[in-house]
Amino acid sequence: MSSAVKRIGVLTSGGDAPGMNAAVRAVVRTALNRGVECIGIRRGWSGLINSDFVPMTSSSVSHIIDKGGTILYTARSQEFLDREGRARAIATCKLLGLDGIVAIGGDGTFRGALALSRQVAEGGQKLSVVGVPATIDNDIGCSNYTIGFDTACNTAIQCIDKLRDTMQSHERCSVVEVMGRHAGFLALYVGLAVGATAVLIPERELDFQRDVVEKIRRARLTGTTHFMIVVAEGVGSGVEIGERIHEEVGIDPRVTVLGHIQRGGSPTARDRETASRMGYEAVQVLVEGKGNRIIGTQEGRIVDMDMEEALAMEKHLEMHRYEVLEALTTSV
Secondary structure, three states: OOOOOOEEEEEEOOOOOOOHHHHHHHHHHHHHHOOOEEEEEOOHHHHHHOOOEEEEOHHHHOOOOOOOOOOOOOOOOOHHHOHHHHHHHHHHHHHHOOOEEEEEEOHHHHHHHHHHHHHHHHOOOOOEEEEEEEOOOOOOOOOOOOEOHHHHHHHHHHHHHHHHHHHHHHOOEEEEEEOOOOOOHHHHHHHHHHOOOEEEOOOOOOOHHHHHHHHHHHHHHOOOOOEEEEEEOOOOOHHHHHHHHHHHHOOOOEEEEOHHHHHOOOOOHHHHHHHHHHHHHHHHHHHOOOOOEEEEEEOOEEEEEEHHHHHHOOOOOOOHHHHHHHHHHOOO
């Protein structure tokens, strides 16, 4: 297939997510299949500023589909937020002769891509950018699903299942803090899957008596002697929640902060398959001459959307899941 696009760059930016490597693999191999050269930009937008790149071949991405993290590394770049920093990134694009960039990451990654494209356009030139959503928080408004969410959920579930074994043996309360600074998708999904006594999420204003104390009491009245409280980090620290439980209920919780363990590990089948399809579609969009697009999932389909419109979309937690959780944990 002939194309005006001859060479593209691919980068991963922001927080890493399982499945990023699968997306990089798909971008590189689809590009090569279409006769397009592919350059790996290491360390995200910072790498573009500092000309940190490596030519990619088919063998460059062999045996990485099952690996967590990202072989291109990732970083957050304050310098890229300024015009001067983006000007240096544009200079790298010119040096490498890039016709387009596939940026794999979250909302900040996409806003950076859009700002870069606009600044290039101001100079009378063109650089097509395409975003691929990868974040364990699953909080990209334009996409039903983001790469890494399923793996992060399964990692948290496995850890909590093991914690429950010891909590049950000692008849204790466990408070588990999971990631989710601004979104409770991970906490609610995991909490429902492990049968948590209570789940605390940013989208629901915390009433400690209603959401924690009363649920523990009701669970105890049904004969339960161990309790599992899942807390999204955006609600507050697990340690603080544990201290309040001790003060108001009189039990001594054990607090576990899962932290960055949720970002690692071999991606699940869903994340590998979704990342492969999204990476493929990102290159297809570039080859077709489109720019400033975000790849996403809508009702199980891979779609591409205008980047500005996509970034304006909001994503709301399905509170029906919370209703299910309440029905399964508050009965006496």
